[in-house]
Amino acid sequence: xxxxxxxxxxxxxxxxxxxxxxxxxxxxxxxxxxxxxxxxxxxxxxxxxxxxxxxxxxxxxxxxxxxxxxxxxxxxxxxxxxxxxxxxxxxxxxxxxxxxxx
Amino acid sequence: xxxxxxxxxxxxxxxxxxxxxxxxxxxxxxxxxxxxxxxxxxxxxxxxxxxxxxxxxxxxxxxxxxxxxxxxxxxxxxxxxxxxxxxxxxxxxxxxxxxxxxxxxxxxxxxxxxxxxxxxxxxxxxxxxxxxxxxxxxxxxxxxxxxxxxxxxxxxxxxxxxxxxxxxxxxxxxxxxxxxxxxxxxxxxxxxxxxxxxxxxxxxxxxxxxxxxxxxxx
Numbered sequence: 001x002x003x004x005x006x007x008x009x010x011x012x013x014x015x016x017x018x019x020x021x022x023x024x025x026x027x028x029x030x031x032x033x034x035x036x037x038x039x040x041x042x043x044x045x046x047x048x049x050x051x052x053x054x055x056x057x058x059x060x061x062x063x064x065x066x067x068x069x070x071x072x073x074x075x076x077x078x079x080x081x082x083x084x085x086x087x088x089x090x091x092x093x094x095x096x097x098x099x100x101x102x
Numbered sequence: 103x104x105x106x107x108x109x110x111x112x113x114x115x116x117x118x119x120x121x122x123x124x125x126x127x128x129x130x131x132x133x134x135x136x137x138x139x140x141x142x143x144x145x146x147x148x149x150x151x152x153x154x155x156x157x158x159x160x161x162x163x164x165x166x167x168x169x170x171x172x173x174x175x176x177x178x179x180x181x182x183x184x185x186x187x188x189x190x191x192x193x194x195x196x197x198x199x200x201x202x203x204x205x206x207x208x209x210x211x212x213x214x215x216x217x218x219x220x221x222x223x224x225x226x227x228x229x230x231x232x233x234x235x236x237x238x239x240x241x242x243x244x245x246x247x248x249x250x251x252x253x254x255x256x257x258x259x260x261x262x263x264x265x266x267x268x269x270x271x272x273x274x275x276x277x278x279x280x281x282x283x284x285x286x287x288x289x290x291x292x293x294x295x296x297x298x299x300x301x302x303x304x305x306x307x308x309x310x311x312x313x314x315x316x317x318x319x320x
Contacts, residue, residue: 008124016117023109045124052127059135060150064159067151067225068166071302075173078309082177085312 007048014041026095028084032077039073146287148219155223156291160280164269167262167298170305174258178314191241199241206234214299218288224295224302231303236310250315258308261301264294 018038022031043066051058088094138150138158145153155163191199210230217223245254268290269280276283282290308315 012120060154063151064154072169075170079173079176
């Protein structure tokens with residue numbers, strides 16, 4: 001049963017790595033990719049934990065949540081990319097203005 | 103670099119905390135899977151994931167279709183990308199897309215149909231339709247002006263609209279929102295799934311285009 005927890009810990013690791021990239025990088029494309037990596041980690045945790053029980057079938061409720069979550073994350077990514085392009089059009093940069101550094 | 107000094111320890115602490123939380127979940131899952139197995143014959147379909155998505159937790163899927171619609175409205179309301187310059191597709195892509203798109207549509211229909219009792223369903227089929235649409239858009243295909251107005255919008259709201267109409271109809275007949283009567287549950291689920299598949303595919307392809315169809319030409 002331990003491989004289930006291996007996958008779940010892998011998902012937690014992906015989440016934390018994505019969070020690190022989200023904080024460290026200023027480029028918005030990298031931030032969008034980082035959020036996608038974080039959501040993939042959450043999906044991995046959900047799918048892994050749904051098959052914890054030996055003997056019976058995996059719990060389908062987390063599977064259904066993951067399916068809806070994937071489609072929602074794709075649409076949110078599309079919206080974020082359009083916002084990034086608009087920001088690039090308006091300011092010429094692919095970063096949010098950082099007042100504290102100026 | 104001084105600002106980033108605390109980042110790594112904090113992230114490591116977060117990893118340890120989340121990992122401990124994941125590992126300390128009690129092992130035997132009580133209640134929910136068993137309740138689902140006991141009620142499967144009321145669901146109308148024999149694939150438990152589809153039963154959860156469309157029947158037992160239909161609210162989630164209904165709101166999720168709403169999220170897709172709102173995201174597309176957000177993309178459209180931000181206006182078009184006028185300098186979205188396109189290059190003409192190569193010969194290979196042009197010919198291959200003509201072969202691939204019919205196959206993708208057939209596979210989407212198969213996935214939709216098979217979702218009742220095997221892995222598959224509206225979201226997978228919708229994603230395939232969206233992929234077919236993206237492939238066509240990459241090859242320079244655009245929706246004609248005749249279809250880019252009302253017909254496209256009807257197709258996009260069809261999934262949410264069918265869901266809400268079925269739910270409201272059942273509210274009037276059965277007295278409960280989205281409570282399918284078991285004899286016709288499988289037919290209702292198939293109708294809603296078909297509408298949702300078309301909507302998801304169209305919405306994903308329209309999001310890829312980025313601007314409202316027909317607007318960029320003006």
